[in-house]
Amino acid sequence: MPSASVSKFKIETLVLQSTPFCNIDCSYCYLPDRTSKALMSEQTLERAFSRVFSSPFLGDHLTVLWHAGEPLVAGVDYYRHAFDILERCKPSGVSVTCHFQTNGTLLTQAWVDFLADSSSKIGLSIDGPADLHDRTRKTRSGNGTFQRSMQGLRLLQKNNLPFHVITVLTKESLGCPDKLFEFYVENDIRQVAFNVEEIEGVHSSSSLQSQDSDRQMKEFLRRFLDLLTERRPKLSIREFDGAFHAIVNPKSADYGNPMAEPMRFVSVGVDGDISTFSPELLGTRSCRYPSFAFGNVHADALVDVLTNPIFKEVNSDIQAGIQGCRNSCQYFDVCLGGVPGNKLFENGSFATCETLFCRLAKKAVVDVVLERVERNLGLT
Ligand code: SF4
Numbered sequence: 603m604p605s606a607s608v609s610k611f612k613i614e615t616l617v618l619q620s621t622p623f624c625n626i627d628c629s630y631c632y633l634p635d636r637t638s639k640a641l642m643s644e645q646t647l648e649r650a651f652s653r654v655f656s657s658p659f660l661g662d663h664l665t666v667l668w669h670a671g672e673p674l675v676a677g678v679d680y681y682r683h684a685f686d687i688l689e690r691c692k693p694s695g696v697s698v699t700c701h702f703q704t705n706g707t708l709l710t711q712a713w714v715d716f717l718a719d720s721s722s723k724i725g726l727s728i729d730g731p732a733d734l735h736d737r738t739r740k741t742r743s744g745n746g747t748f749q750r751s752m753q754g755l756r757l758l759q760k761n762n763l764p765f766h767v768i769t770v771l772t773k774e775s776l777g778c779p780d781k782l783f784e785f786y787v788e789n790d791i792r793q794v795a796f797n798v799e800e801i802e803g804v805h806s807s808s809s810l811q812s813q814d815s816d817r818q819m820k821e822f823l824r825r826f827l828d829l830l831t832e833r834r835p836k837l838s839i840r841e842f843d844g845a846f847h848a849i850v851n852p853k854s855a856d857y858g859n860p861m862a863e864p865m866r867f868v869s870v871g872v873d874g875d876i877s878t879f880s881p882e883l884l885g886t887r888s889c890r891y892p893s894f895a896f897g898n899v900h901a902d903a904l905v906d907v908l909t910n911p912i913f914k915e916v917n918s919d920i921q922a923g924i925q926g927c928r929n930s931c932q933y934f935d936v937c938l939g940g941v942p943g944n945k946l947f948e949n950g951s952f953a954t955c956e957t958l959f960c961r962l963a964k965k966a967v968v969d970v971v972l973e974r975v976e977r978n979l980g981l982t
Pocket residue numbers: 927928931932933934937938939940941955956957960961964965
């Protein structure tokens with residue numbers, strides 16, 4: 603169990619909330635302040651980078667993820683300036699890769715040029731063909747966003763800029779593995795990550811909260827794996843790749859559980875609040891803890907987080923939850939204790955084990971991949 607006072611972990615990912623605002627209004631969105639048009643100020647950006655780059659948690663490489671709102675609403679010029687500040691603060695010998703996770707509706711040629719020039723990575727949130735995507739990914743006036751997101755995707759493809767797609771699986775999409783598969787193949791989408799519709803933040807229920815979801819998820823995954831095996835498209839699915847890797851390579855567990863270990867993920871909110879563990883905690887509220895802001899870049903160094911009393915309580919509860927998983931769950935060696943945010947939002951406490959999220963996104967995936975590995979080895 604990691605000790606907060608002697609953390610051996612390095613920051614891998616700095617999540618920066620340039621704005622909490624989102625220009626669309628997905629039905630499953632967890633962000634409580636997505637109507638706020640606040641922008642992270644130049645001073646806050648500078649303090650955030652200075653705090654991270656002067657901290658003892660800095661390694662040789664840092665991923666900066668612009669997220670927790672729709673990052674593209676801040677505009678290209680905002681990020682040109684932000685990247686200049688980052689370069690000014692960055693020590694030599696440290697490499698930084700920036701990632702943008704976006705709904706794609708605001709992508710323009712200027713954005714594509716900026717992403718290419720800055721070697722940034724980009725992920726698009728697209729939930730499949732129009733009838734699936736537009737059920738949940740809507741504008742504030744209730745219109746679907748599929749056409750605009752696909753225009754963004756086409757622009758990336760026209761410019762040969764690699765990207766991945768995140769698809770949120772809902773009750774409806776679990777019934778449509780063939781439709782999703784054909785959509786990815788027809789649109790030459792080559793890297794996909796499946797997120798399940800989670801109970802998270804202000805999204806307090808999920809279409810997947812049914813007794814039958816585990817079976818439906820497994821059927822979806824089996825069919826998708828069959829299609830991949832039969833058709834062999836240029837398409838990789840994060841969940842399958844991750845489970846195969848974890849099953850055939852037990853040493854992958856040495857990587858640990860970044861969302862359950864202090865300071866591996868550091869999140870900085872629009873006003874400079876600092877959080878760690880699951881990025882979704884930043885800005886969300888809980889009746890159990892006063893706040894998940896364990897400091898603020900304008901007042902605190904990152905090491906101060908480790909002595910913050912709320913951080914200590916949260917860390918202790920998270921580690922109790924991980925220990926409970928270790929003691930009780932046969933999937934622990936590949937899951938490593940799940941995601942603290944899901945435990946809190948679903949069970950009301952970090953010091954718990956199973957969640958809907960882990961049943962669908964961990965256990966079902968491992969079961970289906972293990973079945974396939976055993977079948978391929980002639981063991982079943
Ligand atoms: S699958 Fe669920 S119960 Fe098992 S280790 Fe992971 S989070 Fe814990």
